[in-house]
Amino acid sequence: ERDGYEHYMLKEINEQPKALDRTIRGRIQDDGSVSLSSFPLGAFADVSDVQFVACGTSHHAALYAREHLVEQGVPAYAFRAGEYATTPAPIGENTLVVAVTQSGETADTLQSVRHAREAGARTLAVTNVVGSTAARECDDALFIRAGPEIGVAATKTFSSQVAALSLLGERIVEDVTGSPSEGHAERAAAFRRLPTDVQRVLEESPVDRLADEYRGCDAYFFIGRGVGHPVALEGALKFKEITYEHAEGFGSAQLKHGPLALVTEDTPVVAVFDGRHQGKALANVEEVRARGAPVIAIGGEGSREVRELADEFLPVPDTHPDATGVLANVQLQLVSYHVADLLGRAIDKPRNLAKSVTVE
Ligand code: M6R
Numbered sequence: 001e002r003d004g005y006e007h008y009m010l011k012e013i014n015e016q017p018k019a020l021d022r023t024i025r026g027r028i029q030d031d032g033s034v035s036l037s038s039f040p041l042g043a044f045a046d047v048s049d050v051q052f053v054a055c056g057t058s059h060h061a062a063l064y065a066r067e068h069l070v071e072q073g074v075p076a077y078a079f080r081a082g083e084y085a086t087t088p089a090p091i092g093e094n095t096l097v098v099a100v101t102q103s104g105e106t107a108d109t110l111q112s113v114r115h116a117r118e119a120g121a122r123t124l125a126v127t128n129v130v131g132s133t134a135a136r137e138c139d140d141a142l143f144i145r146a147g148p149e150i151g152v153a154a155t156k157t158f159s160s161q162v163a164a165l166s167l168l169g170e171r172i173v174e175d176v177t178g179s180p181s182e183g184h185a186e187r188a189a190a191f192r193r194l195p196t197d198v199q200r201v202l203e204e205s206p207v208d209r210l211a212d213e214y215r216g217c218d219a220y221f222f223i224g225r226g227v228g229h230p231v232a233l234e235g236a237l238k239f240k241e242i243t244y245e246h247a248e249g250f251g252s253a254q255l256k257h258g259p260l261a262l263v264t265e266d267t268p269v270v271a272v273f274d275g276r277h278q279g280k281a282l283a284n285v286e287e288v289r290a291r292g293a294p295v296i297a298i299g300g301e302g303s304r305e306v307r308e309l310a311d312e313f314l315p316v317p318d319t320h321p322d323a324t325g326v327l328a329n330v331q332l333q334l335v336s337y338h339v340a341d342l343l344g345r346a347i348d349k350p351r352n353l354a355k356s357v358t359v360e
Contacts, residue, residue: 007347009151009242013333014202016156017195019146023160024191027167032188033180034170038140044175047096049075051121053084053112054100055357056237057154058161062100063230064325065165072173072181081108085360088112091119096172099125100165102149102157103356104132111360113137126164128157142168151348152355153242155333158234159198159326163191166322183320190320194327197317201330210312211338214268214294221259221293222249222332224272225281227325231272235332242340242350252284265292270335272328273299273306275321285309296335298328 005011029035036043050069052062062078069076079089081099085108091097097116101109104127113123113134125134125141128149135141146160170188173181181187214220220239224232229251236249250259252271263269269288273281282305285295289309297310300318307313314335316327340347 006341007151007337009153009155009337009347012149012151012156013330013337015147016159016202016330017199019156019160020163020198021195022145022147023163024167024194028188028192032185034167034174034188036142036167036171038142039168039171042175044096044172046094047172047176048092048094049096050077050172051089051091051095051097051116052076052078052100053081053097053109053116054078055081055106055108057158057234058100058102058109060230060234060237061158061161061165062098063233064162064227065169067227068166068169068181068322069172072177074173074176079112081106081112082360085111085115088115088119091116091121093120095121097121097123098168099123099134099138100161101125101134102128102154102161104129104134105356105358107358107360110134110137126161126168128160152350152353153238153336153347158329162326163194166191187320187322190323193319194323197319197323197327198330201316201327205314205331205334207314207331207334208338211335211342214296215339215342217268218264218266219246219248219262220268220270221263222247222270222272223252223255223284224274225252225277226274227322228272228274228281228328231274231325231329231332232270234329235270235272235335238333238336239339241353242336242345242347243343244345244351245339252281255284255287260287260291263288263291263293265294268294268296270296270298270332271310272325273297273303274324274328275300275303278303278305282306282309298331300324
């Protein structure tokens, strides 16, 4: 069942090229245009703003998707469903509420959807499970087609969520602004290349050899800008979830406002570079290096400055920034997996956690 892999998590990490291929198959045309059968051109023409509601890894995928919408001028917000369920955001006449949930059964997310429906919002589920409660209760559904995920730690479903949300986002941008997003063809091409690019990361990642070096530190910090920010949050979540080591993720811009006080030689900092905001991102790494922290950087293989600044460099194929984040996240999945494996953790069933959280 695990196809010879020691854990479902490793199997599912390795399934990502296939999962991504299924997610995007038939949904991107040769000219880069998006084709989503349930959402033809104009399907979102009257949308005024987008509110994502989601938990955990799915929330990080929502934050990732939000970047593109906002950058292209569509008002978009990504809420943690647990908080939205108690303090919902105001819903306008044309607000679209998008529930991002792998299982489609997360209680907080369902509660948020129910609130949104009552307030009159149009609701859309982005989920992996056909026939799930979210798919049934929302007005529409977009399936990410990642295939079943058994490991408690979400891996392939994050990648597929990001890819599916990027297509949905492109359709929304086109409908709301009246034209495709700037550089949409290059972006679409990068998403089409993702299965191949992820395969390369999986084959060439040096992570299994590195994991031992940074074992037993005080804490682990993950930072990033742009889509590197949600990826940093996701890297830290996965790390704490399966290694039980203390890990925190935050936007690089937050460093000076508190977290920097914790940075020492004994707190490795993992920095995610998405290829944008390079100057500022490099400056943040200088700040943590000046406090003696070992820096593990992840970025496009061609970025010489990043490579030179870091103690360890985990390269990913050079591509569009919106695809770089997915590739960087694959390296982070491998970091968490290999460290947890060295520590002998119950990788597929971490303590105190369930695959699907069906209570509020
Ligand atoms: O099924 P969902 O996507 O709604 O689940 C949301 C979270 O519970 C889930 O992503 C959780 O954070 C994972 N265990 C993370 O690996």
